[in-house]
Amino acid sequence: MRSKLLAFTIAFMMSGLLVQAQNVKMKKIFDGKSFRGWVEPDNNIWWKAENGVLSAKSGPERKGSILWTEKPYEDFIVQADFKFGEGTVDSGIFLRTDKQQIQIGISGSLKRDMTCSPYIPGKGYPVEAEGVKELLKHNDWNTMKVQAKGSVYTVWLNEQKVMTYTSDNAIEKGPIGLQLHPKNEMSISFRNIKVASL
Structure with missing residues (x-):
């Protein structure tokens, strides 16, 4: 009886998280033409905002860059369409x-696509997202949704849930960042x- 009750409770909680992720009101944080709401890097040669698209491309020295939101977040859902460009x-x-x-794209350490999987320095990829190979479109737009609720991360790719991971070293509050990896020739x-915000 206890095991059935526990199973029901877990299922109820998970369904609640899913409903929450699907029903919250999302607010645009990219206006399609500027870096308003973002911390544009000094001497920016990597990021471009125009025609509704935020694009990133490696510079000649391949130093990489992170574009951070100005606002910090606690519990939140972030959603974005992404499209692979050139290079690795x-x-x-x-x-x-x-x-x-x-992760979005090729893991530098594993040399294979690990889209939607969490990367934690010192731990590598503690879990791997499931079903990504069948869902991922390499020559078209994809939609990724990430829920960060406390230390629990849940990811959907093209409306399909593909990963849940509980981090043991998550921090409580901070900005959201988009990565252009160093040492690569690439664009995204x-x-x-x-x-x-949740």
């Missing part, structure tokens, strides 16, 4: 810090970037 695309969405990331584009 190694990007991701940082969650409150550059030590907690959801984002659009329809939205956030909801």
Whole structure:
């Protein structure tokens, strides 16, 4: 009886999280033409905002760059469309810090696509997202939704849930970042970037 009650409670809580992720009101944090609401890097040669698209491309020295939101967030959902560009695309969405990331593209360490999987320095990829190979479109736009609720990260790719991970070193509050990985020749584009605080 206890095991049935526990199973029901867990299922109820998980369904509640899913409903919450689907029903919250998302707010645009990219206006499609400027870096308003973002911390544009000094001497920016990497990021461009125009025609509804935020694009990133490696510079000649391949130093990489992170574009951070001005606003810090606690519990939140971030959603963005992304499209692979040229080269070896190694990007991701940082969650409150550059030590907690959801990967987009090729892992530099594993040399294979790890889109939607969490990368944690010192831990590598503690879990791997499921079903991504079948869902991911390499030549078209994809939609990634990431929920960060406390230390629990949940990821959807093209409306399908693909990963849940509980981090043991998540921080409570911080900005959201988009990554252009150093040491790579690459480009990537984002659009329809939205956030909801939970």
